[in-house]
Amino acid sequence: MARRLVVIGGVAAGTKAASRARRVDPDLEITIYQEEPEISQSECGLPYLISGVVEERDDLVARTPEEFAEQNVEALTRHRVEKILPDEKKLLVKNLTTDEEFEDTYDRLIIATGARAGLPPIEDPNLDGVFTLRFLADADKILGFIKERSPRKAVIVGAGYIGLEMAENLKELGMEVSLVEVLDRLGGIYDPEISERIEEHIEEKGGCAIVGEQVERLIGDDEGRIRAVCSENGEVAAELAIIATGAEPEVTLAEEAGAEIGPSGAIWVDKHLKTSLPDVWAAGDCVESVNLVSGEPGWQPLGDTANQMARVAGTNAARGEDVLEFPGILNTGVFQVFELGVAKTGLSEKEAEEAGFEVVTAAVESVNKAGYLPGGQPTYVKLVGDARTGRLLGAEIVGGSADKYVDICATAIWGKLSYPDIINLDLAYAPPFGPTLSPVIAAASVLAGEFEKETKGIRASE
Amino acid sequence: MARRLVVIGGVAAGTKAASRARRVDPDLEITIYQEEPEISQSECGLPYLISGVVEERDDLVARTPEEFAEQNVEALTRHRVEKILPDEKKLLVKNLTTDEEFEDTYDRLIIATGARAGLPPIEDPNLDGVFTLRFLADADKILGFIKERSPRKAVIVGAGYIGLEMAENLKELGMEVSLVEVLDRLGGIYDPEISERIEEHIEEKGGCAIVGEQVERLIGDDEGRIRAVCSENGEVAAELAIIATGAEPEVTLAEEAGAEIGPSGAIWVDKHLKTSLPDVWAAGDCVESVNLVSGEPGWQPLGDTANQMARVAGTNAARGEDVLEFPGILNTGVFQVFELGVAKTGLSEKEAEEAGFEVVTAAVESVNKAGYLPGGQPTYVKLVGDARTGRLLGAEIVGGSADKYVDICATAIWGKLSYPDIINLDLAYAPPFGPTLSPVIAAASVLAGEFEKETKGIRASE
Numbered sequence: 001m002a003r004r005l006v007v008i009g010g011v012a013a014g015t016k017a018a019s020r021a022r023r024v025d026p027d028l029e030i031t032i033y034q035e036e037p038e039i040s041q042s043e044c045g046l047p048y049l050i051s052g053v054v055e056e057r058d059d060l061v062a063r064t065p066e067e068f069a070e071q072n073v074e075a076l077t078r079h080r081v082e083k084i085l086p087d088e089k090k091l092l093v094k095n096l097t098t099d100e101e102f103e104d105t106y107d108r109l110i111i112a113t114g115a116r117a118g119l120p121p122i123e124d125p126n127l128d129g130v131f132t133l134r135f136l137a138d139a140d141k142i143l144g145f146i147k148e149r150s151p152r153k154a155v156i157v158g159a160g161y162i163g164l165e166m167a168e169n170l171k172e173l174g175m176e177v178s179l180v181e182v183l184d185r186l187g188g189i190y191d192p193e194i195s196e197r198i199e200e201h202i203e204e205k206g207g208c209a210i211v212g213e214q215v216e217r218l219i220g221d222d223e224g225r226i227r228a229v230c231s232e233n234g235e236v237a238a239e240l241a242i243i244a245t246g247a248e249p250e251v252t253l254a255e256e257a258g259a260e261i262g263p264s265g266a267i268w269v270d271k272h273l274k275t276s277l278p279d280v281w282a283a284g285d286c287v288e289s290v291n292l293v294s295g296e297p298g299w300q301p302l303g304d305t306a307n308q309m310a311r312v313a314g315t316n317a318a319r320g321e322d323v324l325e326f327p328g329i330l331n332t333g334v335f336q337v338f339e340l341g342v343a344k345t346g347l348s349e350k351e352a353e354e355a356g357f358e359v360v361t362a363a364v365e366s367v368n369k370a371g372y373l374p375g376g377q378p379t380y381v382k383l384v385g386d387a388r389t390g391r392l393l394g395a396e397i398v399g400g401s402a403d404k405y406v407d408i409c410a411t412a413i414w415g416k417l418s419y420p421d422i423i424n425l426d427l428a429y430a431p432p433f434g435p436t437l438s439p440v441i442a443a444a445s446v447l448a449g450e451f452e453k454e455t456k457g458i459r460a461s462e
Numbered sequence: 463m464a465r466r467l468v469v470i471g472g473v474a475a476g477t478k479a480a481s482r483a484r485r486v487d488p489d490l491e492i493t494i495y496q497e498e499p500e501i502s503q504s505e506c507g508l509p510y511l512i513s514g515v516v517e518e519r520d521d522l523v524a525r526t527p528e529e530f531a532e533q534n535v536e537a538l539t540r541h542r543v544e545k546i547l548p549d550e551k552k553l554l555v556k557n558l559t560t561d562e563e564f565e566d567t568y569d570r571l572i573i574a575t576g577a578r579a580g581l582p583p584i585e586d587p588n589l590d591g592v593f594t595l596r597f598l599a600d601a602d603k604i605l606g607f608i609k610e611r612s613p614r615k616a617v618i619v620g621a622g623y624i625g626l627e628m629a630e631n632l633k634e635l636g637m638e639v640s641l642v643e644v645l646d647r648l649g650g651i652y653d654p655e656i657s658e659r660i661e662e663h664i665e666e667k668g669g670c671a672i673v674g675e676q677v678e679r680l681i682g683d684d685e686g687r688i689r690a691v692c693s694e695n696g697e698v699a700a701e702l703a704i705i706a707t708g709a710e711p712e713v714t715l716a717e718e719a720g721a722e723i724g725p726s727g728a729i730w731v732d733k734h735l736k737t738s739l740p741d742v743w744a745a746g747d748c749v750e751s752v753n754l755v756s757g758e759p760g761w762q763p764l765g766d767t768a769n770q771m772a773r774v775a776g777t778n779a780a781r782g783e784d785v786l787e788f789p790g791i792l793n794t795g796v797f798q799v800f801e802l803g804v805a806k807t808g809l810s811e812k813e814a815e816e817a818g819f820e821v822v823t824a825a826v827e828s829v830n831k832a833g834y835l836p837g838g839q840p841t842y843v844k845l846v847g848d849a850r851t852g853r854l855l856g857a858e859i860v861g862g863s864a865d866k867y868v869d870i871c872a873t874a875i876w877g878k879l880s881y882p883d884i885i886n887l888d889l890a891y892a893p894p895f896g897p898t899l900s901p902v903i904a905a906a907s908v909l910a911g912e913f914e915k916e917t918k919g920i921r922a923s924e
Binding site for chain 1: 474504506507510515516518521522623627754762764765766767769770773774787788789790791792793794795796797798803805807832833834835836863865866868869870872873874876877878879883885886887888889890891892893894895896898899900903907
């Protein structure tokens with residue numbers, strides 16, 4: 001009899017893991033249970049659907065259940081797994097269309113339950129016009145509301161990636177946009193000078209950033225519609241409010257089944273993405289990873305990481321043996337807010353200090369084309385290094401080609417390059433693509449200068 | 463008495479080496495001899511000056527002799543060093559303005575004589591309207607000619623970086639442009655499928671590429687003006703011809719002084735950029751490097767490499783001891799032809815085979831934004847791997863964000879990453895900056911698939 005693989009969750013990690021498992025073992029029985037009505041939806045594209053930059057809703061649905069069927073993968077949407085019984089290798093499942101409950105069995109299981117929107121302690125978040133944004137269904141609701149009510153004033157609570165991207169996309173629709181952030185600055189995982197640049201850019205683009213304020217309650221009108229967002233310091237008028245105060249790993253099912261949960265709050269896995277339960281792997285936003293710079297447990301709920309984990313979990317689960325490893329993460333990320341690219345990999349200066357490193361930093365102001373060509377964008381590259389070893393610990397970039405410079409740094413950290421090495425790195429140069437020396441190389445030179453001061457001499461490259 | 467450092471050559475490497483030496487040792491006496499009237503000129507920007515994309519000639523002159531004087535560096539332009547006498551540590555110098563010859567001495571010397579335009583065996587290259595492009599003075603002549611004669615038909619002989627960039631920039635001026643290349647395809651250091659894409663793009667943009675033809679002679683009219691470029695297969699009408707058949711290291715002085723010349727034809731140096739002559743270092747386009755992938759001698763006449771070498775040579779010469787190393791090159795390069803970015807690092811498939819590797823390759827067609835966002839550009843990423851070790855040997859990219867993908871690959875090769883590692887690399891993702899998985903990661907996955915075939919199994923990441 002064919003072995004049976006069940007995948008719980010059908011967004012990025014779940015669908016990719018199922019596809020991978022199918023390729024590895026054509027004989028495996030594979031079922032995906034997905035609670036939402038769509039499978040394989042691109043959550044990262046939702047802010048752009050709301051502004052209309054993404055024109056077609058279906059563009060955000062990579063594949064349908066029918067397409068999975070062609071691949072001999074059963075994809076059941078609107079099916080919620082209610083319980084995992086790991087000793088019996090059984091699942092309790094509820095069909096949300098018929099309300100019918102049934103039992104299923106598995107030989108191997110992949111948990112890919114993702115993340116849920118984190119809700120802050122706000123009074124009365126159930127007013128009309130208040131939304132979170134996690135699934136396509138949420139975007140549908142927001143789009144419906146915008147169409148019906150044409151709100152002109154939007155308040156976004158929380159300035160993480162989603163909050164900042166929503167600011168840009170609601171502004172695109174012509175709304176007045178305010179961002180209210182509980183931390184004392186936007187982009188709190190970045191160092192303060194990066195936050196300043198983000199705040200300046202938002203101000204330039206006509207948005208408003210209110211930092212250091214905890215939203216206490218939402219105020220509605222007589223008809224139960226949102227009227228204002230209220231913090232200790234006052235009210236901000238709002239006809240639409242998006243609560244974007246981060247996400248939390250969705251681990252309820254795993255936890256109830258007895259799977260070990262890591263210090264980050266996400267599911268603990270070994271390097272093969274196996275949970276503490278027998279024959280159960282996990283992948284995606286519900287999973288804890290190791291931060292490869294600090295060595296500490298980390299959590300990185302991003303689409304690319306979910307895909308990479310899915311390849312490992314899907315392969316290992318399909319083979320029933322742990323042939324692939326997922327080594328960990330660097331917390332690499334990039335986002336765009338209006339025309340500004342902002343990116344980070346590894347540790348910020350603050351994070352590196354907190355992790356106990358002896359930190360040196362250097363930053364350069366540069367431009368992403370040769371200075372004599374028109375159209376170059378300013379860019380700020382900050383490197384964080386370990387003064388004891390010369391190892392690159394992290395990088396933060398704001399401005400032109402942020403995505404490129406962060407990827408160079410992420411690859412350098414992955415390859416354990418020290419910043420004296422990076423100075424000689426043979427990167428590509430031509431005038432339309434950057435200044436003669438990449439800002440990353442320039443910043444590494446400055447960092448080496450700092451290093452020289454520390455060690456009272458010029459350091460030879462290894 | 464202060465020690466005396468002389469630098470021969472004042473373009474990228476020479477000026478940077480002098481500046482670096484000044485910072486390392488404030489007491490050093492430093493003189494730069496530069497044959498051309500300008501010092502510190504940006505050769506890479508010349509094609510863009512001709513089209514007017516660079517508006518001001520002076521934008522291409524990074525610093526003047528007066529600015530060097532402020533730094534206490536004597537920069538003598540229109541001074542040609544005629545001879546190096548290494549045993550006596552003397553130089554014979556000619557002032558090209560006064561024709562006066564004089565002797566100078568050095569304690570330490572840096573040779574940064576750069577490269578010269580390589581001339582093919584063409585009959586009568588001295589017609590009016592025929593140019594090479596190496597120095598600002600060449601650009602002045604071309605600009606003067608264009609202004610006076612308004613040529614409509616341009617022929618570029620040679621399709622290296624300069625030739626391809628000139629095609630774009632002359633087209634920008636409204637000329638009909640033909641490229642004649644002796645090799646059977648454009649971009650001969652790339653694999654054939656990359657060349658095809660370059661040729662298609664040039665055709666789309668209304669240029670004409672004539673490959674596999676050796677230009678035999680230039681035909682002039684009665685007044686000695688260029689009229690046509692003639693190869694074995696016929697004539698191409700030309701009112702302006704640019705001879706861009708590559709560059710050669712300018713090693714005459716060094717060779718006559720007895721410095722060892724490497725197999726590439728450029729000056730041999732050790733890892734500290736010291737030549738075989740006592741107290742003589744070299745940097746920039748005149749210097750041979752080690753290709754870090756093949757381990758073979760290589761030559762990479764590019765501005766960024768010149769800068770990086772100058773840092774090493776300038777420091778070592780100033781200190782009189784070899785504290786810094788220049789490890790070598792990857793032959794990383796990028797160029798733009800019309801709207802197409804083309805880039806390469808490490809070895810092409812052909813080069814890897816010739817170097818004796820057991821080669822596997824993989825390529826992906828991708829796009830440089832999330833598929834559902836408008837404005838993404840197609841991109842083609844090809845990786846070349848070593849089937850025995852899994853090591854990444856090279857990458858070639860054509861299309862959107864070629865500069866970014868090549869820099870990721872160059873950094874990965876520098877860090878000795880194998881392609882199973884690259885699959886898990888934590889790069890930055892957000893919809894405006896690329897598809898969920900970087901095309902580099904996607905190509906590495908395909909390469910790993912190839913690898914699986916070779917080894918009859920799935921390879922675990924280390």
